[in-house]
Amino acid sequence: MDTIVTAGKLNSNEIFNLLKQFITEVIGEEFVEEMDISMDSSFNKDLEMDSIEIVAFSEKIKAHFGDKIDFTGWLSNMDIDELIGLKLGMIVNFIEECQ
Amino acid sequence: MSKFLFVVPPFFGHMSPTLSVGASLISRGHEVKWLGIIPVAGHHIPEGGEYIYPEEDLLPYQEELQHMLRRQDDGPNCSAPEVLKLAFEETYVPMARIMRNGLMRAIEEWGPDLIVNDCITFAGALCAHIKGVPCVTTTPVPPEVILNNGGSLPKITEWQHNLVRGLQEGFGLDSDHLLVHSRMMNIVFTSQEFAGVKDPSPHMKFVGPVKGRPNNAEFDWGRLEKAARPVVFVSLGTLLVDIRKDFFGKLIEAFAGAPVTIVAATDPAIFEHWPENFIASSFVPQAALMPKMDAVICHGGFNTVNDTFMNGLPMLIIPITYDHFHTAKLIEKAGCGISIRYKRLRSGEMRKAVFELLGNSNYRKAAERIRETFIDAGGNEKAVELLEECSNTPHNIHTNLHNS
DSSP states (O other): OOOOOOSSOOOHHHHHHHHHHHHHHHHOHHHHTTSOOOTTOBTTTTSOOOHHHHHHHHHHHHHHHGGGOOHHHHHHTOOHHHHHTOBHHHHHHHHHHHO | OOEEEEEOOSOHHHHHHHHHHHHHHHHTTOEEEEEOSSOOOGGGSOTTOEEEOOHHHHGGGHHHHHHHHHHGGGGGGSOHHHHHHHHIIIIIHHHHHHHHHHHHHHHHHHOOSEEEEETTOHHHHHHHHHHTOOEEEEEOSOGGGSSOOTTSOHHHHHHHHHHHHHHHHHTTOOOSSOOSSOSSOEEESSOHHHHTOSSOOTTEEEOOOOOOOOOOOOOOHHHHHHSOSOEEEEEOTTTOOTTHHHHHHHHHHHHTTSSSEEEEESOGGGSSOOOTTEEEOSSOOHHHHGGGOSEEEESOOHHHHHHHHHTTOOEEEOOOSTTHHHHHHHHHHHTSEEEOOGGGOOHHHHHHHHHHHHHOHHHHHHHHHHHHHHHHHOHHHHHHHHHHHHHHSOHHHHHHHHHO
């Protein structure tokens, strides 16, 4: 299942678990088992997502939260060092603030 | 007859097509030289040509140069934005600075009629601009990878452009234009169809793969003849050294004892024992070997990609870093292969993919379609025609074009 329909706002812990679920769906359970996914996981380095996986991940966020969260737009405005330093926790915060 | 100077980076994949085109130019009676910043063994250079290694001019940069070369092996452990940074800040820009003095001197001493700079060898176009020599750029990879991300990441584009402008200032060039590539002509060694480029700028010339560079590598042809079919060629190119053992270990896991022969282009010494159905060989005569293969596994180095589809073979591409991911997308889009990312590679999946490629004729048919587009692009003959055209045009016209 791609989406869990929730009426109210999610807290950061719920968002984190949701994103972790999206990541698992995108890159496969067998690879996630070898990772220790935390708020501090680097999106590019630790999760090793390539551009196709990032697109799939973005689509899941869009499908779940709808247009109020412009994850792709937020990403595309980053400079090179921001992209390198991007952590899962920053995405959680971004979503929490946009809700 | 004209004098052509190819300016090349210390990466064989980029240099390789220029050696093939250079050989064709020499056979037409032109004078051809190459200039690079690492020594290159003489047997790689076409007969009648010369490779300039400006040793003295490079002396002050040796430490920086060696560091830069070592850093290339870190590519597989870098994320995509880190790879971009490695490429621009730690490779292309310093390489141009390191190359500058030796290249300026060679231009002054030899007086080439045309400078041909590889797309990541920025010094070629910059020095040509300074010296008023016409310049053509060669691009061995699908073109949008370099200096253009389609506008989807504006801050990344801005960062790249600022780096290039800073480099230009260091060369004493004050221009808002990016002068590191020729705007007169850019020769791309693939077909427009395969590269998936719609409406390219008219100076982009897609000539397809070129061939004919010297390659006298030895190979155990007798063993291949006796080997069981199908035969699959596996190459990791020349650049990635550190991950060789891991990559070929997975390959052995997948295919030891399987009903297939694997020709592995790697130093056999990385393992004490190879399975019976593996032929491991350090350097291979790839162009001669390819027509005897049934499928290819590689990381997406562009010369192997070109050799593969020139022979209408299906490919399992295992992208690792750099531009491999872009190439993998092109291959999947063309339907001539399957892509499995190295970081997500399991030996079972690898085996399944290869037998799918061998058993499902759609992949081969798609590969043959790509082959047609490659042949139609014109290859060596077209490249030579274009280069001769540029070298025959009066210099002032080129300079004007450059400055426009």
